[in-house]
Amino acid sequence: MNVNQQALSRPSMALSVSGLAFGFPGERLLFDNLSFELRDGEFVSLLAASGLGKTTLFRLLSGLLPAERGTIRIGTDGMDIAHAARDGRIGYMPQRDGLMPWRTVLDNAAIGLELRGAPRKAARSKVLELLPSMGLAGTERKYPHELSGGMRQRVSFLRSLLGGGELLLLDEPFGALDAMTRASMQDWLLHAWEQHRKTVLFVTHDVDEALLLSDRVLVASRTPVASFRELAVALPRPRRHSLVMDPAFIELKRQLLRLYEHAEQAERNDVPESEAHPR
Numbered sequence: 001m002n003v004n005q006q007a008l009s010r011p012s013m014a015l016s017v018s019g020l021a022f023g024f025p026g027e028r029l030l031f032d033n034l035s036f037e038l039r040d041g042e043f044v045s046l047l048a049a050s051g052l053g054k055t056t057l058f059r060l061l062s063g064l065l066p067a068e069r070g071t072i073r074i075g076t077d078g079m080d081i082a083h084a085a086r087d088g089r090i091g092y093m094p095q096r097d098g099l100m101p102w103r104t105v106l107d108n109a110a111i112g113l114e115l116r117g118a119p120r121k122a123a124r125s126k127v128l129e130l131l132p133s134m135g136l137a138g139t140e141r142k143y144p145h146e147l148s149g150g151m152r153q154r155v156s157f158l159r160s161l162l163g164g165g166e167l168l169l170l171d172e173p174f175g176a177l178d179a180m181t182r183a184s185m186q187d188w189l190l191h192a193w194e195q196h197r198k199t200v201l202f203v204t205h206d207v208d209e210a211l212l213l214s215d216r217v218l219v220a221s222r223t224p225v226a227s228f229r230e231l232a233v234a235l236p237r238p239r240r241h242s243l244v245m246d247p248a249f250i251e252l253k254r255q256l257l258r259l260y261e262h263a264e265q266a267e268r269n270d271v272p273e274s275e276a277h278p279r
């Protein structure tokens, strides 16, 4: 059974957003009556133009900002976001790695566990155990400035992973990397996700990246975001970067670009969302 089939045969929800509305004070709404769900164990990407509110959505989903209206529920038990955030059920990896420059790799990665109450020694030995599988063997005593951009992102990912959240929010983690490093980080993330199978919501501007990593891609076209258009990515797993050359991948890319173009066209012509969906 592949991962897509597993996700479908496990319909329990990891995230359930209903009727979400939010705008910054004095600004127009970014989200208006937005509803969507992530199934347990799914990898879903969100593809949207800059400034549409992706980072703001992540801040809402991680309980850092309160919604104006609507509900956000986490996990199969449907826990309210405020409680879930307090219980550390959401792992948020921001665009910049956010590592503390005065802490070593070992101590940066261990923070997630320490915040959950693990003794420092136990947290460190867990990190040491996982560093090789993250491609970070031998870096434990290094400081962030001694690492490459890709290595820093891996430490940041490990910290989020060890935070124990069942839902990982990854905000364009590879945006600042060069193309070659980005491709190898995508392979690395695919491998790490196959091992840990967390539910992931991943923000990216990159169509290839969204398709390569995801079970579904959500597309947003205009503010306020009232709904997402959606493309299911029924490509087999495990996947690796070389998949981008596959005819099935190229066909999905065509479909996704068309979905995106229709969305933009609808925005320019101010066509109602319901009429803008491509057939």
Ligand SMILES: Nc1ncnc2c1ncn2[C@@H]1O[C@H](COP(=O)(O)OP(=O)(O)OP(=O)(O)O)[C@@H](O)[C@H]1O
Pocket: 024, 027, 030, 049, 050, 051, 052, 053, 054, 055, 056, 057
């Ligand atoms: N604290 C804030 N106060 C007021 N407006 C804000 C605040 N934070 C963000 N905004 C505005 O909200 C909108 C959405 O910002 P956000 O950072 O969520 O977009 P984004 O889609 O993540 O952008 P990008 O892809 O460029 O990172 C922008 O117009 C931004 O200027």
